[in-house]
Amino acid sequence: MRLRPLLSAACLSPVSWPQLSNALETIATAADLRAIERSATVHALLVIRTNEGGKGDERPSPEELVLSAYPDLPDIETELEGLVTFGVVDMAVHDKTSVGNQWQLPKLPALVMYQDVPRLNPYTGELYRAATPADISLLKKPQKLKKMLKSAIPTQFVYELEANDATWTFLTQFVQEKAQEVETVVLLISKQRHASPMYRAVAAELSDQGLSFVFLSKDEEAAEEVMKLLQVEEVPALVVLKSMTDHVVSSAEKVKTYGALKSFVEPFATPKGSKRNTSKGSKTSEGKSKFIRFFSGSEFDELVLHSDVVWIIEFMDSQREQQDLDEKKWKKTLTQLHRKAGVVATGAVSCEKEVELCERYGGSGVRVFPLELTSANRLKRAEVLPQKFTTIDEAKETAVATIPDLTVPITSPAELNAFTALARENHAMPVVFFTTKETTPPMIKALPLSVPTQKIMVAVLHDAGEDLKKQFLVDASAKTALVCLVPNQVQSEGPTSGQFGIIAYKKTTMGPYTYPNLMQFLLQVLAQYPHPQDTRFTSEEVDVSSLDLTSAQSLVPYVTKENFGDLCGGSKICVIGFFEDHLDTVADPESRLATWWITLAHVAAQSAQRGEPFQFIWMNGKCQKDFAEAFGVGLFQMPTLAVYSPSKQRFATNVGIFDELSATAFLKSVLSGSRSTAPLVGVPELVDECLFDEIQGAALGAGDVTEDDGDIDDMLSEILSDEKQQRDELEKESELKQTKKGKKKRKAKKNKSKKRKKKAARDEL
Structure with a gap:
């Protein structure tokens, strides 16, 4: 969508702007953006550019443009009031410092989400979180957008009492522990299986304010005992417990709306910073010092x-x-x-x-x-x-x-030319540092590590000659200098051709060479000349058929004992490919492992295009035998897929043919809730990598056994044949349904019956 249609719509639409503009917040300054980065609540920001509009009073505001183009937005905001904050960002055409430039959006208008839990930025000591681009077309699909936003509300701030934890004994112990930490426990008892989006949103907004949020489903065996002892007569009910003898029970009316729920809980919260002791003297406990960060x-x-x-x-x-x-x-x-x-x-x-x-x-x-x-x-x-x-x-x-060193030492003009050529080939910004010291300063090592969203390459020249310094406009007498090489002329051959311009760090105006000063300079240069990392945006233009092993490695990384926690931890929903051959066999592009890997990469790319919340990984199921068996995957069931939620400890495994069609259908069924999930008890830890002979030797041994067992071959063939027949029947049914979509009454009746069935079979992973 371009901006001119937006402007035309704004001029012709008869909507009442003051009433509708309440649905949006205008994000205009860096301070506004920092507040969003520090917040734990979900923010949805629509990014536009209005500089092409009219002049004076005739020029519509950003809010007017957005609401005229997306008239459903006020209703969505009203329904999600408190759960999600909507905002609009106007990026000026000629202003390199506009809020939102760091997102590096390929086109406008765009939709940007802030949905992750903020983390501590060690460089600034402040909380921050990264933005995630979303599909702008979702604003035209209210139901799909609302569903996505509700699912994006963090779950980390609510502890759900399940199994052995859903008892009066555990709750008593939990409340006592929190009382020692000067925290009040908020307990929601409900008929639902999991905490509602509204409750999760309140917990996120009031996080770090002396409250611990807990959820108990009435379906748990010990729920009746807890309700009886807390004198809860009906559900849903909200209980605030300062101790087991000092608690307040709300009425059901207090949990019907976000405002009522928050107004009941907020008086028990401790405002941020009120527990901090800023007086002089002893700073002996957690949270009482501004410069000593205690970790739980x-x-x-x-x-x-x-x-x-x-x-x-x-x-x-x-x-x-x-x-x-x-x-x-x-x-x-x-x-x-x-x-x-x-x-x-x-x-x-x-x-x-x-x-x-x-x-x-x-x-x-x-x-x-x-x-x-x-x-x-x-x-x-x-x-x-x-x-x-x-x-x-x-x-x-x-x-x-111990700071890792990604810098490149340069000793000659030839090496420098090779360095700049390599940087240009990789679409990275070359940064050249001149020094008379024999070792690379730590602050220079830190530069490429500090901008993970940008591509930069840093070269270090020790004792460079005068001619080389003059080439980069560096004073011959300067002992230290830093320059960034930026493209100032792009030829028709492509973006990697052309000349470099030079932007030098000026000590007289920017201050001494310190890490904060250098980072400020570097970020200013990158704001004007961005060199973003290869980011996968949701796009229908991705050619999935062109994916190769190199693409597969980035889309579906190989998981080991060391990186499993990073790739599949926290609130991620992981799609695990269980394959049986050793990683070394992938060197042969015709090997079956290479074929499986690329197949899963195709599925991952298509899933990303649809905006599905999956993290794709694969592992050697033979080496990680105990882990695979926990998911019901045995030796003769590979290759196959499993969907796994570490935070909820639930999983679902696909049984059948491993191809793009069946894998995609499996993932869709898990997301829709039509495929049920099962609890995973006691996840085995991954073991160290297995040797090549251990894996491929096992494969040969397995082959020797199956040669003498024709019954197994017949049985497997029969199973595969049945599965193919079932899939063909499903495809025929789908085609038959498509031919009947022209009849509105029958279509409406079908949609209603489908909704009832999905609701009854829904499973929350």
């Missing part, structure tokens, strides 16, 4: 182990915590690390409160959690260093030395 056991894995920075963590025993922690010293250390290295952060763990976490890392003391690079030059968390330090200062130099 539940936060540690997410904020430390899964982050992209080097961490120095002090595990404090009770004696250390009772001391007057020198906050000025912590601040000085943190400032020095930020100026010098950027990607090194500090934190603490209370061994008195987090006994298990402390024991996991050897008791009290200071430990360094470094990063390392994969074979594809991707960051990953390395093993904690074996050394134990006494103080943060003592560990500082060791931590800085």
Whole structure:
């Protein structure tokens, strides 16, 4: 959709703008955007450009343009009031600093979602979250959009009591533990199987305000006992528990709307920052210091182990915590690390409160959690260093030395020419650093690690000659200099041809060479000359048939013991391909493993085009035998697929022919709820990689056994034949239904019956 039709619609439409514009928030400044990045609530932003419009009073506002083009939006906003915040961003045509430039959207108008839970940014010390592009056509499909937005509301802020946890004993223990942490428990008891989107939205909005949100389904066996002891007579009911003897029960009316639910719970919340002790003196416990970040056991894995920075963590025993922690010293250390290295952060763990976490890392003391690079030059968390330090200062130099180095050392003009050619070929921005030092400064190593959404390559020239410096407009007497090479002339041959322009860091105006100053300079250059990473947007223009093994590796990565938590953890919904051949056999493009992998990549690409929320991975089912069997996948059932939700511990496995058609149908059935899921109890840990002979040898052995067993071959052939016949019958039924769509009455009747059936069979993964 172009903007001129939007403008025409705005001029002709008779809608009442003041009434409709209440449905949208205008995001105009960087401060507005930062507030969204820090928020845990779901935001849907429509990005447009209005500079082509009229002048003066005749020029419609961004809100008017949006609402004229999408008249259903006010009704959607009203129905989702409180659950989702809608906004509009107007990107100026000639303003390189416009809010939203960092999204690098291929075309406008566009729809951008903020739906992830904010994480701590170690560089700034603030919470942030990334934006996700969505299909703009969803605004024309209200039902589909509402369903997607409701499912996007975070589940992490509500703990659902199930099985052994859904008892009075566990609830009592839980409330007592939270009371010690000065937190109030909010309990929703409902007939539903899972917490409603409304309840999850309130929990997200009031997160980090002294409240712990819990959900209990009335279908649980011990629910009646809990209701009786809490004096709950009807459901849904909301109970606020300061302790087991001090609780308040709401009426059912309080949980019917978002406003009523929030108004009942909010008075029990503790405003953010009110628990922080900012007075001088002892800062001995978690949350009382601005510069000492204490991590709980539940936060540690997410904020430390899964982050992209080097961490120095002090595990404090009770004696250390009772001391007057020198906050000025912590601040000085943190400032020095930020100026010098950027990607090194500090934190603490209370061994008195987090006994298990402390024991996991050897008791009290200071430990360094470094990063390392994969074979594809991707960051990953390395093993904690074996050394134990006494103080943060003592560990500082060791931590800085572990920063991974992606920079390229240059010793001659020929190497520099090769470097710039390689950067141009990879569509990356070349950054050249001149220094007289023998080693590369940590802040320079940190630059390419700090902009993961952009492609930059950094070259380091040690003791460069005067002629080379002049070539890059660097003063011959300068000991240190930094320049960015940007495209200033693109030839007709393509974007990788043409000349480079030079943008140099000016110390006189930008300040000394520190990590914050260099990052500010680099981000300003990238805002004007973006070099985005290869991002997969939902697009119908993707040619799935052209996918090869290289594309398959990015669409469907191979999962191992080391990367499983990153690829399939948290609230992700994983599609796991269980294949039986060793990874080394994929070197042959004609091998069956290569064929399976590319087939699954085709399915993944098509799934991304449809906007489905899946993370695709594959593993060797023979090597990970115990893990595969937990999903009901045996030796003779590979290749096959399974859908797995780690947060809900539920799964569904596809049984049948492995091809694009059956795999796609399987995934759609899981999303629609027509394919039921099962609970997964006790997920086995992945084992170390198996040797080639262990896998392919097993394959040969299996072949020898089956040669003598003709009955098995006949049985398998019969099963496959039956499945093919069933699929053919389903296709015929589908074609028959399509021919009847022209008759409106019969179509409406069918749709109603389908909705009833889906509702009855719905399964929430």
